[in-house]
Amino acid sequence: MARLGHWLRLAVFLGMAAVLATPSQEAAAGVNLPKLEKGKGDACVEDTETMRRHHMSMLKHQRDKTMRHGIRTTKHSLKGCVECHAGSKTGSVASTKEDFCMACHAYAGVKLDCWDCHATKPAPKTPGPVGKAPRPDASPLLAATVNGASQ
């Protein structure tokens, strides 16, 4: 009888241990991978793998070329990123943790300094001082030259 009680206690103990040791469904899945909203247009400027691994060096090279030499190509420009990847809810790339940049950066725990200075939202489409279309008539710098020469 005592032997039976011993086995019974062991079985109960093992059963409880098994229940406790089983990970919950949520814990088993780990932290959710970031869900990225699809950007505008058909494709990004480079393939996804390249963008994931090298977007920071592209941005850094472009930043120095634009800032120091006035080269304003749009392929790797930060403004271009924002224009395509601004979220549909917030209109921004970094307002919330669901927005394009923050989704991965929050997941990876890498702080972003870009948005301390740069706008997180694309220029408004309405005509105004920001995002105004260039003048249709040639260049005003050229016009100034012509006027000056004709005086």
Place this chain on the structure above:
Amino acid sequence: MSEQNNLEGRADGDRREFLKTGAAITGAALAPGVLLYGVAHSRAPEQPASAEVRWGMLIDTAKCGDGCSDCVTACNTENGLSGKTGPQDTQYIRKLDIKDLRNGRVHSLPMLCQHCEHPPCVDVCPTGASMKRADGIVLVDRHICIGCRYCMMACPYKARSFAHEPITDQNPEVPRGKGCVESCTFCVQRVDREELPACVEACEANGHQAMLFGDLMDPQSAISQALKSQPSTEVRADLGLNTGVRYQGI
């Protein structure tokens, strides 16, 4: 302030003369010179700023209205500045009223970054953030500015400001942030797409015509012609900085 009318007296005089002669000969060969200047100014996005161009501004204080601040307002809108004028607020253009105490004559003029050929702010910058672009526009590279403010102390024109507070809702073309020194950029984002700086455009649009912007290296540009034919002043010419901004009537 001393009269500085003779730009050709500078070290680059020979080069200027050479360009002038060259342009005259080529202009004659190609007939309408207009096309030539157009080609010289237009720059593809992938081309870097050229040292063949030096952007400058000529401000006629006689036409600059007392109490008018159209240029300042346009600058604030373009660059996303608050428009406040306190000691810790950013101002790219300060509208100054200058009174000659001997005879009581009052001038009003906009004071902005003078875009010097030999900028003291660039000399003192410990990180290389303060820089002069090939086309003569003096800028701060905010990516490497550490906010030490040596350049603010070095500038004889009090043209630079420090961003003390976090900034949001910037113009996408004009990034600005807390902890960096900043100043007038001649609206470099506009100049790069062949537009006039916001202040000049506003001054023209409102009919004052007090500001003239153009290429100092192009002898046929309106600004070069004006500098050649009329007296103008370089503020603190004694420092030998060869400023890109010149004034008339002071």
